[in-house]
Amino acid sequence: MSTALPAPRTHGAETVELYRRHLGSGRAVLGAVLGGMVEVDSEGPWVHTHDGRRFLDFGGYGVFILGHRHPSVVAAVHEQLHRHPLATRVFLEPVAARAAQVLTARTPPGLDLVHFVNSGTEATEAALKLARAHGRNALISMESGYHGKTLGALSVTANRLYQDPFAPLLPDTAHVPYGDAGALATALAERRGRACVILEPVQGEGGVRIPPPGYLAEVSRLCRRYGALLVADEVQTGLGRLGTWWGVDAERVVPDMMLVGKGLSGGVVPVAAMVATEEVYHPFSRDPYLHTSTFAASPLACAAAVAAVEALDGEDHVTRAAALGETLLTGVRAVCAPYLNGGPVREVRGRGLLIGVECAQEQAVGELVLELIGRGVLVNHSLNAGRVLRLTPPAVIREAEVQFFLAAFAQALRTVSARLR
Known part of the structure; x- marks a missing residue:
């Protein structure tokens, strides 16, 4: 469990406003769209927000191969x-x-x-x-x-x-x-x-x-x-x-x-x-x-x-990344299988703990990001490929966290698919 200090006194709406005033309106708008949540604590594969929620970090743009605060x-x-x-x-x-x-x-x-x-x-x-x-x-x-x-x-x-x-x-x-x-x-x-x-x-x-x-x-x-x-x-x-x-x-x-x-x-x-x-x-x-x-x-x-x-x-994380990558890639492909051939997913590809889900349209990526956040998972889009959802989980995740992600991803994909029909 987390051993972090108490959350800062500044909360979501206040932080959004400080971003708008001093860090740029665009980033403030994006933060507001994502619920105005403020990350204040992290450990292993989890990030905690000021409101007491926690999120499984499958994003981080590839930084957290060892998770947070190793x-x-x-x-x-x-x-x-x-x-x-x-x-x-x-x-x-x-x-x-x-x-x-x-x-x-x-x-x-x-x-x-x-x-x-x-x-x-x-x-x-x-x-x-x-x-x-x-x-x-x-x-x-x-x-x-x-x-x-x-x-x-x-x-x-x-x-x-x-x-x-x-x-x-x-x-x-x-x-x-x-x-x-x-x-x-x-x-x-x-x-x-x-x-x-x-x-x-x-x-x-x-x-x-x-x-x-x-x-x-x-x-x-x-x-x-x-x-x-x-x-x-x-x-x-x-x-x-x-x-x-x-x-x-x-x-x-x-x-x-x-x-x-x-x-x-x-x-x-x-x-x-x-x-x-x-x-x-x-x-x-x-x-x-x-x-x-x-x-x-x-x-x-x-x-x-x-x-x-x-x-x-x-700690042999490189070998672990290879094994986890195979498990995750198989699981993601299984979740996506019903949504290929005319559905919102075009292809799933990956190597190790770098996995991409290519969607039929950019809108699907944005909606998947939001749906996954709503289910406690952080992921990234791809800056040079707007239709690709990118997964970069840490090598420290356990089987329970793999299953947590796959369940959340299946629910998010089901919701987005129904919405885009």
């Missing part, structure tokens, strides 16, 4: 907070060094150098700058790919809804169909020796798009053939989310750079990283002031990262 991560952060939470950045700092050691012990062989940052989009920026330091100024990303919303990252996030208000973005950027190695080969041939390719092993915000077998290995081969650098964005897919440590493990691909985030936080303190081979990392290694950030590699964040990786390893 005891080992909280203890490590608590100890670091009382010891030395932020560094001067003048002396060497041992927690960052330890975090790099622990992380690279689990990355594909050769990815030995780490640049810590505070978010996934910052990891993307670091990779794009490092590619430019090697003369790879042409960027190739995948249609529906998502890599963040800062200006450089936005250039390779292939969604005009987010790009157009901030154009022009980085020049010489191309987007090719995900899973189409032929289209990538054509784009690389036109940019021989000066390209950087960035892709997700499974597209998350793109609607849980799983590439055809052999695609990742072929992408790696094409990059070598045409002298391109390869960046694997594992911000959402890495650290056990797909039932393997990394999405590239499925085809034993070793990219030039890999982006890590979300689960690296342990669900407690934001932290992300760009990991690279020694050869590719050399410009950053030669000049440590070439790309810097005041709060990057803070002792507090790195303590969380060490504890998160060690918990994933020591």
